[in-house]
Amino acid sequence: MSENEQVNQNPEKDPDQWVTGDEPITGPQESYLNTLAQEAGEEVPADLTKAQASEMIDKLQGETGRG
Numbered sequence: 001m002s003e004n005e006q007v008n009q010n011p012e013k014d015p016d017q018w019v020t021g022d023e024p025i026t027g028p029q030e031s032y033l034n035t036l037a038q039e040a041g042e043e044v045p046a047d048l049t050k051a052q053a054s055e056m057i058d059k060l061q062g063e064t065g066r067g
Helices: 027-040 050-064
Strands: none
Touching (some): 027 050
16 A cells, blocks of 8 residues: 555544543543643633543644644
8 A cells, every 4th residue: 555545544533423422521631621721721611521622622722732
């Protein structure tokens, strides 16, 4: 397989379609999200799900230039 024909082995999936998206935020997500939120001057809502945390991380990465 040439470089142009490589298949993405880990395609991005919409967090709304995650099987485990409704589960509580993971420890690493929470830690990273708190770091990003602090840099962006935003508050992290309590009781986020994995999917909600992922979406907020994406948003804050754009705002802070990380990512």
